[in-house]
Amino acid sequence: MSDITDRDIMYLPGVGPKRAELLKKELQIFTYKDLLYYFPYKYIDRTRFYRIAELTNSMPYVQVKGTITRFETIGERNKQRLVARFADESGAMELIWFQGIKWVRENLKINTPYVVFGKPTSFGGQMNIVHPELEPAEGQSTVTGIFQAFYNTTEACKKKFMTSKVINKLQWTLAQFLQDQVSEPLPDYFIKRLKIMPLDLALRQVHFPENPTLLKAARFRLKFEELFFIQLKILSLKHKREEYFKGFVFSKVGYNLNTFYKNHLPFELTEAQKKVIREIRRDTGSGRQMNRLLQGDVGSGKTLVALMTALIAFDNGYQACLMAPTEILASQHFNTIQKMTAGLGIETALLTGSTKAKERTIIHEKLESGKLQLLMGTHALIESTVQFHKLGLVIIDEQHRFGVAQRAKLWKKNTLIPPHILVMTATPIPRTLAMTVYGDLDVSVIDELPPGRKPIQTIHFYENRKKQLYEFIREQVNRGRQVYIVYPLISESEKLDLKNLEDGYELMKEVFPRYAISMVHGRMKAADKEAEMRLFKEGKTQIMMATTVIEVGVDVPNASVMVIESAERFGLSQLHQLRGRVGRGAEQSYCVLMSSFKLSQESRKRIETMVRTNDGFEIAEVDMKLRGPGDIEGTQQSGIGFNLKLANLAKDGEILQHARNIARDVLDHDPLFEKPENALLKQQLLGMKNTEYDWSNIS
Ligand code: ADP
Ligand code: MG
Secondary structure, three states, rough: OOHHHHHHHOOOOHHHHHHHHHHHHOOOOEEEEHHHOOOEEEEEOOOEEEOOHOOOOOOOOOEEEEEEEEEEEEEEOOOEEEEEEEEEEEEEEEEEEEHHHHHHHOOOHHHHHHEEEEEEEEOOOEEEEEEEEEOOOOOOOOOOOOOEEEEEOOOHHOOOOOHHHHHHHHHHHHHHOOOOOOOOOOOHHHHHHHHHOOOOHHHHHOOOOOOOOHOOOHHHHHHHHHHHHHHHHHHHHHHHHHHHHHOOOOOOOOOHHHOOOOOOOOOOOOHHHHHHHHOOOOOOOOOOEEEEEEEOOOOOOOOHHHHHHHHHHHHHHHHHHEEEOOOOHHHHHHHHHHOOOOOOOOOOOEEOOOOOOOHHHHHHHHHHHHHOEEEEEEEHHHHOOOOOOEEEEEEOOOHHHHHHHHHHHHOOOOOOOOOEEEEEEEOOOOHHHHHHOOOOEEEEOOOOOOOOOOOOEEEEEHHHHHHHHHHHHHHHOOOOOEEEEOOOOOOOOOOHHOOOOOOOOHHHHOOOOOOOEEEEEOOOOOHHHHHHHHHHHOOOOOOOEEEEHOOOOOOOEEEEEEEEHHHHHHHHHHHHHHOOOOOOOOOOEEEEEEEOOOOOOOHHHHHHHHHOOOHHHHHHHHHHHHHOOOHHHOOOOOOOOOOOOOOOOOOOOOHHHHHHHHHHHHHHHHOOOOHHHHHHHHHHHHHOOOOOHHHHHOO
């Protein structure tokens, strides 16, 4: 169907071929529609002028009328800046340019009234605006509406005078041209029932708001639509998958699970673990393919759940595989699981990048014959040479390290019926994000730690308290405990980072001459890493110094102290992951965050959050608010969260929940969009690109 809004942007009056090229290349605006959906990033109340005397640091953006009284160029040749004195009747301030000095000097006039826009800051008791926007105070009537919309542009755009203002004008032209020709993608009954603004009005208000109330309603409508169609897509794919794709039926609970449960389980399962296993049993017995995300904070006992799920698969004659993101983790799983299942008679193997060719061949053979029941390993598992006899279950640990495409490869190891999938993550994902990124998975949560664990105490030390830190380490080691000391990746160069760690290592050897100290970093050979980890795990070394390679999953219950050097350099979820390495035994554990005195507001907030709470979900929420959803691990590869134009997963949780509920409601009543009133929805859905959302769809 062709739509007037699909027209090439070149044909919009005021654009033409040259500007069209710029819009396409720099702003990805190809059509009328792209321009229409190129939303402002902020609005300024253009009726409000400030006096210079009123300006304060905390004002986000102001508009001031006045005149330039003089110019002055300051600094060395290469580091020049241009300073203009700008005055009104209440006082004076400075306007500062570091770039485009020549243009400013040639184009701006002294003693002529200007309107200046910008963010005021105070420096040495003087207010100034760096790189302000200026326009002549006379004839300043191009503004439409009370609020002026501001649009992002690039440097290249600005050079060719494609400024925010020009875009604003183009939006105006387009709005006049389109009038009532924007087609409404939401059915009538929706608009009425949900009391939302129709699209054409919303688009007009978002670019040319008449007042704050209308602007708010317009933004709500546009965000809702954006989130609604994503949810509708995800949920309808899920629905289809559940309808059409059969899954292996694990109907039996037999020898393996029963024997393990009776004779091998070293402890009582937590209620949360029991609940999750019940959910998994229900899924795998249903005849539909399981696609389940298991979220559980570090140390909550996910490995055991994974193992018990695998045992169910064996009881029903299927093979399983467990994939981990690092060799250390994979071999740890291998060792733990071998120990736990000793005597059960289960055939397991470990396959990683460093598995020798000869062993590899044996593994391949045993896999294909079906003799091997559980294969554990790293990315090596997804190589195409790895073929299973009857793969019934795929478990992926620490999910966020794997890309979507890698996951899909495992999905496809069976051609006819896909294996059941259990994805485990210790990085709690905020609910809003999970609903979108993993929206088509069912989610289980282990929200309870095994009993007897004492909450980890987290302490923040500035670097001048090294002495106390050493005392503390000594006291803990003398009590028989072990200590991690982790160094961040600071510089771009791995060499320098390594040097940081090595210097630290030398220093610690001097401070603690009688302790045995291990060191692990990313540049070591897998086997050497392994050997060092083993020494620490077996209690032969007391201190483990490492870069973040130990971040994920490593389990040494006797370790009770986690020292994180330069803690201000770590992200929140990473800090939380690292802290999760301790607190696994019955002893009181500690996390010491070392930092310099200079902390940015954000790193202060991160450290405060760590000291305040152990709750991974709470930390994830703070993290998402600080960084925005696009940066949360796991979302990068998904492509979702980035393409959102207006909605923000960190801030618009409520709208998202609302949109998801409505989408589910539609699907419950009309899963195939057969009702005439849903024809519009069907049409929209068909028009959406599949690529971003259909990775879980096996074919
Ligand atoms: P994670 O969820 O971080 O992968 P693990 O599976 O490594 O956690 O479990 C952390 C520790 O808790 C392990 O030492 C494990 O043996 C132990 N554990 C697991 N479940 C229980 C339980 N129900 N009771 C006591 N300890 C448990
Ligand atoms: Mg784990």
